Amino acid sequence: MIPGEELARRDAVDAALEAFVQERRRDLEPLGPDATALLDLARDAVAGGKRLRPTFCRAGWLAAGGDPDDGRIDVAAAGLEWLQASALVHDDVMDDSDVRRGRPSVHRAVESTHREGGWSGDAAAHGRAVAIVLGDLLLSWADQQLRASALPTVGRGLDLLDLCRSEVATGQYLDVLAQTRPEVGVEEALRIVRFKAATYTVERPMQIGAALAGADDAFVDALSSVALPLGEAFQLRDDVLGVFGDPEVTGKPAGDDLREGKRTVLVARTVERAGPQEREQLRRLLGTREGIAPLRDMIVRSGALAAVEKDIADREQAARDALDLLPQAARAAIEPLLLVGTRRSR
């Protein structure tokens, strides 16, 4: 259970996603029966998500005085789930991850189908290719789903979704680039946190919700003061869970971020505390399976874990302080979500 998860109106978001897929089935009927398999993969790709972004989107809507009973916000907010599903499917190809949400990642599952069926050609390449086109399909559905809400304010929501899409792709790029460097400093790691996750997961969804509710630009801007620290705290918690999380709960293998060689803030904070010999050791171990256990030990012993816990607490406090400056209605809508970023276990 995630604090705030009950705020998600999961049923309404799920219904919007399902209705959308059914419409796409009708659109794509002329492409024949094989196309069905791709649509099934698309539906699976949004199953079991935490619906975090729709939750933040709804919070922004309520904060700006949107009608809590207006179902159009759930339809619009569901678009963020297609964007997220696309990012995850492509991310798993990029990181060559085997597992997602406790199940095989899309490219691996498709690879297995290929292999078990004795199909022609290279199974791994086939899995990757299908995952790439699936991610493209999902990405193209994000703005389409937002427009399906038919809210009169949809134009401003789309402008913010534009920023969100560009930021997340570019943030991903910075992350990919960081993996090519022997070391990444704390400042750079925090920049990646901001643009790969904080804007994308919290700030833009919340702003989209507010804009759809008809908020003025000043209010939309003011939400950043709460949403950015909250989003950073969320991603920093994700980084901690990526190293120390329980695989049963996170649905990802233990220490996966270390095995993938991710240059997280947790790693950067370890580097900044390490002597020359430990730095050398860290570089050697990062990105290997054998390195997981000794790196975990190093992260704890160096004080880096405690430092990142302080980073999280500082951001939680900054979000609280900023929230106090917002009008009462906004405070009431956002307050329950403060713990989502910081106290969750998955």
Place this chain on the structure above:
Amino acid sequence: MIPGEELARRDAVDAALEAFVQERRRDLEPLGPDATALLDLARDAVAGGKRLRPTFCRAGWLAAGGDPDDGRIDVAAAGLEWLQASALVHDDVMDDSDVRRGRPSVHRAVESTHREGGWSGDAAAHGRAVAIVLGDLLLSWADQQLRASALPTVGRGLDLLDLCRSEVATGQYLDVLAQTRPEVGVEEALRIVRFKAATYTVERPMQIGAALAGADDAFVDALSSVALPLGEAFQLRDDVLGVFGDPEVTGKPAGDDLREGKRTVLVARTVERAGPQEREQLRRLLGTREGIAPLRDMIVRSGALAAVEKDIADREQAARDALDLLPQAARAAIEPLLLVGTRRSR
């Protein structure tokens, strides 16, 4: 030179693309200097294209009585170039292609930068990862660019772009799936031609242009009768060029489609003419570098090449016949483009 290329208003489309990139640079400035490299890759990805889709889009606009001097159609039509650039960048990853438009493909170029710089991690995986996020960025720009036209009719244009994006991703999926089968029949190969290329390259762009000009649904539907056969002819010519084209002119290695094992109509028409022994030989040679020369020979000798040339001529005729049924203004706008599909050398 491609017949009809002079109709493209290339300068106006290029200016719209360039203005768009400059705005994204401003949006993404907070992400720091490294993000610049991704924006440079994005700009390069639309350089040197044939601007076919904007040309068909403009033809649809003119066919529906749109003002030839209204620059907003060029801004809207430019969105199709981002979509196409995204498809090419991802396609090259999926097919593991080395060359595009006579230059290294994006993932290969980035791989080389990684290798030459002595960066950490796997160079090929890095090239693929950057190409995947770049393609995502480009894809998310297609509808954003269309909306940047600020045409009052943009909603209907977006509805057609939605169809176009879903169809091209699903058509790509059918194509990927076809590569896993020992053989693909002519009917299935033609279906892939239709949904991977004909709708995407000709029909939807032309319909988007007409819808943006304010055409009614009946007119938009009627355009399909010309656009679909024209688009199929276009892709069949592409298939012929992919096997027999001059690399100096096409910018792709000779016989690349055969090396990649593409299940094109050309191959399906060869299979339908082959005896059991030749079929076995064809299966063995397809998807290998050594197979290029003997397969070319087989395609000519079997009469498959001549059959596909007839497929192209039949579709050119069908497009002409359908065009005769459209109003005079529409005939004048589309007629010059009939040869684009059929008589080009690249």
